[in-house]
Amino acid sequence: MTTSGGPAGPGRHFDARGCLTPAGFAALARAPAGRGPAELAAHLASCARCQEHMLASAVGGSAGGTPRRRRPPRLWLGIGMAFVALLLAIAAVILAARLH
């Protein structure tokens, strides 16, 4: 019962830093929701690095390995800011109307 750890066996889900390896992410992705490996899910829930890694791989798409960086989300950020500013302006008007 010696678990010395093979080079790249199916049980090799954590790397030297204790974070999930691609094999670990694959195991999580393969497993049905709620029935994934408890170790991997517990680590993912408590590790920001692995969460970012998983989000990045999910956003980047499964096809290819190049992340999409051609369109920075500045446009959406600007629209969001304008929307928030509009809401604030409306709230200010309502407040002013109530005060007077």
Ligand SMILES: [Zn+2]
């Ligand atoms: Zn981690």
